[in-house]
Amino acid sequence: MKDYAAASTSTETVPVATSGDVVSMRQTVRTLAQRCGLSLVHQTKLVTAASELGRNMLVYGGGGVVRAAPVVDAGRSGVFVEFRDKGPGIADLELALTDGWTSGNGMGLGLSGAKRLVDEFDIESGPSGTTVRIVKWGR
Amino acid sequence: MNTESNTRLLVDTLTARRDDFLAQWARTVGEDLRGRLSMAELGRELGELYEALLRALSAGSLDSHGEEFGETRSLLIELSRNRARQGFTPTDTARSVFALKEVLEPSLTGDADSVRAYLQFSRLLDDLGLLTSEAYLRTREEIISSQAEQLLELSTPVVKLWDGVVGVPLVGTLDSARTQVVMEKLLQTLVDTDSTHAIIDITGVPTVDTQVAQHLLKTVVAARMMGARCTISGIRPQIAQTIVALGIEFGDIPTNASLSDALRQALKEVALDAEDDVRGLL
Amino acid sequence: MTDRVPVLKIGEVLLVSIQTDLDDQMVLDLQEDLSHRIVATGAKGVVIDISALEIVDSFVGRMLANNAAVSRILGAETIVVGMRPAVAMTLVELGLSMSGVRTALNLERGLKLLRRIAAGRA
Numbered sequence: 001m002k003d004y005a006a007a008s009t010s011t012e013t014v015p016v017a018t019s020g021d022v023v024s025m026r027q028t029v030r031t032l033a034q035r036c037g038l039s040l041v042h043q044t045k046l047v048t049a050a051s052e053l054g055r056n057m058l059v060y061g062g063g064g065v066v067r068a069a070p071v072v073d074a075g076r077s078g079v080f081v082e083f084r085d086k087g088p089g090i091a092d093l094e095l096a097l098t099d100g101w102t103s104g105n106g107m108g109l110g111l112s113g114a115k116r117l118v119d120e121f122d123i124e125s126g127p128s129g130t131t132v133r134i135v136k137w138g139r
Numbered sequence: 140m141n142t143e144s145n146t147r148l149l150v151d152t153l154t155a156r157r158d159d160f161l162a163q164w165a166r167t168v169g170e171d172l173r174g175r176l177s178m179a180e181l182g183r184e185l186g187e188l189y190e191a192l193l194r195a196l197s198a199g200s201l202d203s204h205g206e207e208f209g210e211t212r213s214l215l216i217e218l219s220r221n222r223a224r225q226g227f228t229p230t231d232t233a234r235s236v237f238a239l240k241e242v243l244e245p246s247l248t249g250d251a252d253s254v255r256a257y258l259q260f261s262r263l264l265d266d267l268g269l270l271t272s273e274a275y276l277r278t279r280e281e282i283i284s285s286q287a288e289q290l291l292e293l294s295t296p297v298v299k300l301w302d303g304v305v306g307v308p309l310v311g312t313l314d315s316a317r318t319q320v321v322m323e324k325l326l327q328t329l330v331d332t333d334s335t336h337a338i339i340d341i342t343g344v345p346t347v348d349t350q351v352a353q354h355l356l357k358t359v360v361a362a363r364m365m366g367a368r369c370t371i372s373g374i375r376p377q378i379a380q381t382i383v384a385l386g387i388e389f390g391d392i393p394t395n396a397s398l399s400d401a402l403r404q405a406l407k408e409v410a411l412d413a414e415d416d417v418r419g420l421l
Numbered sequence: 422m423t424d425r426v427p428v429l430k431i432g433e434v435l436l437v438s439i440q441t442d443l444d445d446q447m448v449l450d451l452q453e454d455l456s457h458r459i460v461a462t463g464a465k466g467v468v469i470d471i472s473a474l475e476i477v478d479s480f481v482g483r484m485l486a487n488n489a490a491v492s493r494i495l496g497a498e499t500i501v502v503g504m505r506p507a508v509a510m511t512l513v514e515l516g517l518s519m520s521g522v523r524t525a526l527n528l529e530r531g532l533k534l535l536r537r538i539a540a541g542r543a
Contacts, residue, residue, distance in 0.1 A: 019445040026442065026476065041323055044476055044507040045514060051478040052515075055445065075280075113479060113515040326506030333526060360518050361509035366502060366525035415537060 001122035004080035008069035017063040046136040049114040061085025078137035086129040203266035219274035229275040236268040310343030318354035336405040342373030372401035466535040472503025502531035
């Protein structure tokens, strides 16, 4: 997926190192979603997805940086959010994206659930870190 | 001969014979539109456009996408939108712009220099004419999408059937977007009216496929999480057969054959609540 | 984080009204506090009001489900009340159905439901 945040002049950057940071990141994403005119349900889905991905980043990637930006493309407007960590990466992406409850703090619904909540979802993972990019289009 | 001297020539000509050209332009366009627009209004519109063009040319530009033509472009977009609403075709609107070429032609085809200037100017007008077509299309698209949205709202009324019971009669084909709207409206109505029971009646839905069944299931589950009970009624025999044949898991969805059965069931449960209240049990 | 969600006792009922966006530690603390308070007070019911929550993600959803299961073992019934429509739709999409959790539209209906359960009528 294109890095919409790089092209935008109103990109918001939030470092995520504690679970408190996840809360403020959610608020940043919500404010942006409201400004971009997403409906309440769309906002809620986007913020929930951001919460899941932010927590994943914190738990598995040791924290990282979240960037959020408005997107306008072919008459639609939406919100782009990128989650980038420098963790060990995800060994089996396909498995990580499979649905299912895992015991304790496992991968559970985090990735697959977040994917269902947004319109575009892109993940790259390697030994030097994981990057997830999502877009939620407005209605 | 460069752009600069071309624009100077154009500006000189357009300034010197302003009133003459404007009158001719308005006349040509007026004939074209055959009186569907008053001459006064037309004269005002074209006058504004003429001035904006002249100002841009005076700034030395012949690039229709350039900053200098910003004012001209917004005037044209405005004009095109108005014409679209008044029912003119995009051709009518584009020709209004192209007509200025005809007006200028006799005065600018004398010598080689003026011909070059004329050609450049007519290229500029071509671009601007196309811009009106684009704006026209966009306006139409906006009108269509806002109508589609209104239709969506109209086609999904949530009605109160009894104290504590709301219903949605669904008619027609269900798609994702529509189901989303139905879900949102139904669930919000539960909160607003403090209703514990919802009935979705699908008597008017011709077919139920996997996706529609999925959407109905999601609505039922969402309502349950909010503390309400949602029932599907009006399932016709062939739909019941399709559901079984498709192997759709309808397991957890409470269903009733008819709306009246669903309503009776809901009322029974609402009555039970009320009875407990009266008994002073609660 | 030292913020904790208050757990109020009214008769045999524990009332939790979540008013702020919770971070994960607060969620874990709440789960811990609730089970301790159920044992300490001998409460028969718990009402968790989430009407102020703008989002419920899988972490909070799981806490609500776990809490219902744990309190049931400790002899108390949990009712989650006031879930917003947008939140419910999002949870369904996320894949959580919270099937083991009793719910009610609002606090008043939640308390009524608890009394009906206590009277063996629900």
